[in-house]
Amino acid sequence: MTRPLFFGSSEAVRAAAPGALFVLDGDEGRHAATVRRLGTGERIDVSDGSGYRIGGVISAVGPGTVEVEVETAGQDPAPQHRLVLVQALAKGGRDEQAVESATELGVDAVVPWHAERSIVRWRGDKAEKGRQKWVSLVGAASKQSRRSFVPEVHAVLDTSGLAAWASTVDRLVVLHEDAESSLADQVSELRAAGALDVPSSTAVVVGPEGGISEAELGKLRAVGAGAARLGPHVLRSSSAGPAALVLLNHLLGRW
Structure with missing residues (x-):
């Protein structure tokens, strides 16, 4: 099954390297934490909307925020x-x-x-x-x-x-x-x-x-x-x- 995808700011997403912690907040963080009720240990992807994607495991969930331990990061290829x-x-x-x-x-x-x-x-x-x-x-x-x-x-x-x-x-x-x-x-x-x-x-x-x-x-x-x-x-x-x-x-x- 593919992992849930959320969107973050381009600057924050592109700065998140493997091994770093990424905090998903704002509307997307509330959707992940409150609506989807995602929990620790689950894996998600976060994109900047322009093809850059990070993936990782949720290490903590707060009120309207999700903290992700980044495992992968990179640009998805655009179609020819x-x-x-x-x-x-x-x-x-x-x-x-x-x-x-x-x-x-x-x-x-x-x-x-x-x-x-x-x-x-x-x-x-x-x-x-x-x-x-x-x-x-x-x-x-x-x-x-x-x-x-x-x-x-x-x-x-x-x-x-x-x-x-x-x-x-x-x-x-x-x-x-x-x-x-x-x-x-x-x-x-x-x-x-x-x-x-x-x-x-x-x-x-x-x-x-x-x-x-x-x-x-x-x-x-x-x-x-x-x-x-x-x-x-x-x-x-x-x-x-x-x-x-x-x-x-x-x-x-x-x-």
Whole structure:
């Protein structure tokens, strides 16, 4: 069974060498000591959220604190191929379901997207509040899935902003039911061409409940995006991104 994972400050976690004592306090310490009721002799991991992980055995538990005798410390390797989910805002919490599942499946970053047909809108103060809610969501999902890397959550983008942002990744793939080729076939073509022999980044774009408009697809195609289908069925906004990530994890050798 994998060990429970908690998060600590980068400075403190990276300063903890094998043989040292590390004190987990704050919200994470209270969660470990009070909610999880962990006791002495149990082993846990602590990460800084950027891939640095320490592991050790609990030597003492206090009111809201856990003291750990550090046994191991080091940087977990980052995947060669970086995966990003561009998730359209969607009603009924389907966007949040997608982000949570994507985090558990290993996504490296998430971009909230104000699509033309998005019913949910993050405007004004709601934009940062919405982003912070997703930040909390990916943090909790990372802890649950024992991930030492917490995905970055970008600021919300409209379609023009997304088109400008596209230059930050090697390829932008729009999931679309009318695409001529499948995502699996496109990855196979990239592999045959040697494009996957070097580190790369792929962003998958998922539309809202009403789909992606032709105007939006045209704007994204104009900056080099391609369209791909997953299979014979149309998936919900909550499941399309995670399904694509499962496929990409396998095809790119991340799993």
